[in-house]
Amino acid sequence: MKKKYVGFIVGAMVGAMLLGGCANEEVTEKTTETVADSETASDDYGLVEDGKLTFVVDDTVVPCVYRDENGNLEGFEYDCGNAIAERLDLEPVWLSNSWENLITTLQSGKADAICDGMYVTDKRKEVVDFCDSYYNMDMVIVVDENEEDINSSQDLINKIVGSQPACPEAEYLKTIDVTEAVEYSKIPDGILDLKNGRIDAFLTESLSGGYYAKNTECKVIFDEELPSFDVGIATNKECPELTEAINTAIKELKDDGTLSEISEKWFGMDIISEN
Secondary structure, three states: OOOOOHHHHHHOOOOOOOOOOOOOOOOEEEOOOOOOOOOOOHHHHOOOEOOEEEEEEOOEEOOOEEEOOOOOEEOHHHHHHHHHHHHOOOEEEEEEOOHHHHHHHHHOOOOOEEOOOOEOOHHHHOOOEEOOOOEEEEEEEEEEOOOOOOOOHHHHOOOEEEEOOOOHHHHHHOOOOOOEEEEOOOHHHHHHHHHOOOOOEEEEEHHHHHHHHHHOOEEEEOOOOOOEEEEOOEEOOOOHHHHHHHHHHHHHHHHOOHHHHHHHHHHOOOOOOOO
16 A cells, blocks of 8 residues: 555654664574563474574664664564563564574574564565564655655666665566666665765665655655565464464454554554554
């Protein structure tokens, strides 16, 4: 649903601070609240560590999961993941890695789930399972606020365009005649090159795009020709019981309004999908 969140995206995350973080290192962070003496059936979930739900994320993806000025994790997906873990009587544990290594880390058995605003795509579903989606995002174009020649996806032809690797944006750039497609492990690096004139545009998702439009003198371009995607938590295909348990938690958190409250906290509106 194009332009559904235009208003809130441009105004969201006014006070958010983005630090480069440790995206290429595996860093463990635990929440302050720990569920003690859990008597759940976590043994049946095939967890990395019994009693704990281990998420792996790229900690530079504002506003999904990122580090504040003190190096602590926060974000919309961070709050959602913690709420899901709490509902399952599990202690949330957060590992950081680069975006292109998230699925590999999950498949290697070092993490139980990816909770970082990941698009649900057919290609990804070949290698991981996805829990039920609870919101969706548009693919958008980020350009300098003074850019006048790029107003649609067709205007990316013969331009130098950046994206993250191993994502639908990178795949999309292979389908159009750009001068060069440049991949960045970290979105902030791509935005920096955009501001310095090394690339003409950066292709990303609407939540991150909205943040940079507000905080880095960029603007976001929505185009009906660009796709929208459901967003979901990815899990290991060998752990269907965990996927089912997370789905149950998501439904409960939707029904009791918890996910909507988290959305209101971050965006000032409810972006949670009804189905």
